[in-house]
Amino acid sequence: MKRWASVFLMLLLSVSLLVAGCSQSASKTGGAAEGEKSAGAGDGKPVEIDFWYALGGKNGKKIEEMVQKFNETHKDIVVKPAYQGDYYQNHAKVLSAITAGNQPDVTMVEAGVVGTFANAKALEDLGPYAKEMETKYIPGLMGNSYWKDKLYAVPFNRSTPLLYVNKDKLKEAGLDPAGPKTWDELIEYSRKLTKKEGDKTKTYGFSTPIDIWFYEALVFQNGGSILSEDGKQLAINNEAGKAPIKLWTSMVKEGIMKNPPGEKYNAWDVAKQDFLNGQVAMIFTSTGDLQALESNAKFDVGTAFLPAGKTYGAPTGGANLVVLAKSSDAKKKAAWEFIQWMTDTPQTIDWSLASGYMPATTEAVESKQMQDVYKERPNLKVAVDQLEYAKARPMVPGYKELQEVIMAELQRAMLGQATPDEAIAAVEKKAEKILKK
Amino acid sequence: MYPLRLYVFKTIEWLLLLAVALLFVFPFLWMALTAFKTLPEVFRFPPTFLPESWQIQNFAVAWKSGPFLTYLVNSLFVALSILVLQLFTAVPAAYAFARYKFKGRNVLFGLTLIALMIPPQVIFLPIYVFMSEWNLVNTLWSLILPYGASAFGIFLLRQAFMQVPDEVIEAARLDNASEWKIMWKVMVPMAKPVLVTFGLFSFIYHWNDYFWPLIMTNNEQVRTLPIGVAMMKSSEGDTLWHVIMAGNMILVVPILIIFFFAQRHIINAFVYQSK
Numbered sequence: 001m002k003r004w005a006s007v008f009l010m011l012l013l014s015v016s017l018l019v020a021g022c023s024q025s026a027s028k029t030g031g032a033a034e035g036e037k038s039a040g041a042g043d044g045k046p047v048e049i050d051f052w053y054a055l056g057g058k059n060g061k062k063i064e065e066m067v068q069k070f071n072e073t074h075k076d077i078v079v080k081p082a083y084q085g086d087y088y089q090n091h092a093k094v095l096s097a098i099t100a101g102n103q104p105d106v107t108m109v110e111a112g113v114v115g116t117f118a119n120a121k122a123l124e125d126l127g128p129y130a131k132e133m134e135t136k137y138i139p140g141l142m143g144n145s146y147w148k149d150k151l152y153a154v155p156f157n158r159s160t161p162l163l164y165v166n167k168d169k170l171k172e173a174g175l176d177p178a179g180p181k182t183w184d185e186l187i188e189y190s191r192k193l194t195k196k197e198g199d200k201t202k203t204y205g206f207s208t209p210i211d212i213w214f215y216e217a218l219v220f221q222n223g224g225s226i227l228s229e230d231g232k233q234l235a236i237n238n239e240a241g242k243a244p245i246k247l248w249t250s251m252v253k254e255g256i257m258k259n260p261p262g263e264k265y266n267a268w269d270v271a272k273q274d275f276l277n278g279q280v281a282m283i284f285t286s287t288g289d290l291q292a293l294e295s296n297a298k299f300d301v302g303t304a305f306l307p308a309g310k311t312y313g314a315p316t317g318g319a320n321l322v323v324l325a326k327s328s329d330a331k332k333k334a335a336w337e338f339i340q341w342m343t344d345t346p347q348t349i350d351w352s353l354a355s356g357y358m359p360a361t362t363e364a365v366e367s368k369q370m371q372d373v374y375k376e377r378p379n380l381k382v383a384v385d386q387l388e389y390a391k392a393r394p395m396v397p398g399y400k401e402l403q404e405v406i407m408a409e410l411q412r413a414m415l416g417q418a419t420p421d422e423a424i425a426a427v428e429k430k431a432e433k434i435l436k437k
Numbered sequence: 438m439y440p441l442r443l444y445v446f447k448t449i450e451w452l453l454l455l456a457v458a459l460l461f462v463f464p465f466l467w468m469a470l471t472a473f474k475t476l477p478e479v480f481r482f483p484p485t486f487l488p489e490s491w492q493i494q495n496f497a498v499a500w501k502s503g504p505f506l507t508y509l510v511n512s513l514f515v516a517l518s519i520l521v522l523q524l525f526t527a528v529p530a531a532y533a534f535a536r537y538k539f540k541g542r543n544v545l546f547g548l549t550l551i552a553l554m555i556p557p558q559v560i561f562l563p564i565y566v567f568m569s570e571w572n573l574v575n576t577l578w579s580l581i582l583p584y585g586a587s588a589f590g591i592f593l594l595r596q597a598f599m600q601v602p603d604e605v606i607e608a609a610r611l612d613n614a615s616e617w618k619i620m621w622k623v624m625v626p627m628a629k630p631v632l633v634t635f636g637l638f639s640f641i642y643h644w645n646d647y648f649w650p651l652i653m654t655n656n657e658q659v660r661t662l663p664i665g666v667a668m669m670k671s672s673e674g675d676t677l678w679h680v681i682m683a684g685n686m687i688l689v690v691p692i693l694i695i696f697f698f699a700q701r702h703i704i705n706a707f708v709y710q711s712k
Contacts, residue, residue, distance in 0.1 A: 050655070052655075055671065056667065056668045056669060056670050056671055057668070057669055057670055057671030057676065057677070058671060059671055060668060060671075080656075082655045082656055083664075083668055084651070084655075085651050085664075085667065089651060092652075093651070093652055096561065096562050096565050096566075096652065097565075097569075099562060099565075099566060100565055100566045100569035100570075100574070101569065102569050102574060273480070273482075276480050276482075277480070277481075277482035278482070279482065292676070296476065296477065296480050
């Protein structure tokens with residue numbers, strides 16, 4: 001009986017511990033929730049707003065630091081930042097939180113998905129708050145801020161694809177270290193940079209993850225677009241849509257381009273790794289990678305516009321800040337003040353220098369501080385200059401699914417399982433259904 | 438003396454086992470070694486196997502990148518609470534399924550098995566809404582309560598209980614033992630290897646779980662170790678692989694220690710099951 005009693009006591013103890021532990025944390029957050037309810041009624045209490053962000057590592061730390069600075073300088077608003085995983089995890093979380101009614105007031109939404117969120121009526125129309133002051137942002141970054149002519153988002157951590165070159169290798173091969181300017185030059189450079197030892201390729205001239213981002217870029221460069229103007233039709237069943245696949249497959253076949261293995265972002269990591277190791281001389285990757293590549297490379301890293309087809313062209317990426325439609329009016333007002341401060345010139349310069357993302361306002365780019373930095377690090381400026389040729393990514397709700405289809409077919413073509421014509425035809429067949437939704 | 442042929446077979450068997458073991462161990466070993474390197478060394482090609490100099494401070498950097506003590510306490514608390522709850526729901530349920538004949542037993546057991554096959558990603562939204570209505574989102578409750586009963590545990594224990602000979606139970610009943618007592622004093626000790634195995638599975642699953650805590654919590658006070666480790670990774674740019682691997686080591690080592698002590702029981706469980 002004694003042992004039985006001791007087991008019972010143990011059980012009791014563990015249950016009471018459980019209750020104590022949980023109620024402790026519950027009371028903490030419960031208190032916060034009560035504070036929220038009474039906030040913003042003009043009774044002198046600061047308005048509390050929740051901000052969910054989706055960047056980890058050094059950039060996440062920087063965001064927390066900026067929020068702290070905002071809270072110190074704005075006594076009437078308290079922003080509570082919370083990390084919510086990567087973009088996609090954050091999106092899923094925000095959508096479920098909206099269903100449950102405990103959504104944040106401000107969050108980060110990946111540029112291409114702003115349309116989906118706006119279409120679902122999750123976002124607040126920012127037009128009445130902005131009153132035209134959104135013109136301060138760089139126009140090339142605003143492509144993914146509007147949905148059906150209404151302003152729903154402001155640019156925050158924005159990137160664009162660039163061509164990165166190993167300047168040492170280019171010089172060694174007697175090429176212009178500024179990099180190839182056109183598709184033809186890209187082929188010519190890659191041929192000269194590829195080094196073979198017997199059957200084994202020691203260095204490939206060029207490599208790029210077969211990602212929708214770069215495909216979009218190459219389609220834009222040929223004067224094409226992925227979807228029709230109204231977003232209801234696929235627009236790549238033509239020369240502009242097929243040329244990128246032909247370019248890549250022919251370069252792979254010739255042995256002067258490496259198709260980096262790996263699913264999604266793994267392929268990006270492989271391309272960057274190969275570039276750093278000197279196994280590949282030129283790659284496409286994001287502006288966001290500049291800092292990391294420069295500091296880890298043992299050679300001179302150069303950046304350039306993506307080589308031009310008929311013209312230069314590039315999509316933009318990264319995330320925008322949005323305000324959620326379900327928040328109270330007082331919170332929305334505070335939220336607007338917050339996102340506007342986060343993206344204003346002094347902050348966006350600070351953010352750009354710390355993270356490597358592009359500054360959001362024209363004023364920031366023209367500021368003496370940035371100009372001095374650009375003089376010292378011309379690689380940083382290339383991205384901003386390329387914005388002149390930037391186009392918005394398609395924003396229709398079905399595109400998230402469609403881009404997976406396109407990437408799967410691109411990969412099939414790359415592996416020789418389909419001709420460019422077959423790949424595009426396969427995309428078209430599936431696109432009809434997806435875009436009708 | 439064994440015949441020579443047996444030695445040859447044994448050697449081949451051992452070599453094969455060793456090769457398979459190496460296949461499984463290598464990623465862990467690589468993680469452990471990377472945790473001690475510098476970042477430039479991580480990126481070097483051809484890669485080095487052993488670190489040139491052992492960078493023990495990587496662990497300190499990882500530990501200080503967030504409130505890791507809080508994460509650790511939360512992880513332990515959540516995983517252990519779930520385990521306790523699951524055992525106290527699974528044992529009676531399994532006993533009933535294994536030893537009683539009642540109307541609808543097979544239907545109920547079928548339902549339990551169906552629950553086994555539904556991944557958390559499918560049902561997180563309704564549970565999230567539930568938790569939100571009860572004001573439990575962003576508390577440790579929301580990490581523990583949804584996992585209070587385990588279909589897997591019920592299934593595993595039922596199989597074990599079914600293997601206990603009827604004579605044993607009848608003997609206990611003759612001695613006037615209550616059903617409650619038979620369950621805990623006769624059945625549970627006889628199913629010990631299975632209990633340990635299930636305990637390990639449950640603990641490891643919830644210790645490693647990333648998705649559920651990420652969805653249910655919003656701030657550091659109620660978050661767990663896997664989120665702390667994931668937060669070290671940037672989506673773009675500078676990823677400090679050596680520090681992340683050090684963080685992963687902090688995450689994995691407790692499990693390795695527990696596993697080390699419990700592995701004898703696990704082997705027993707499988708031998709027992711297949712008898």
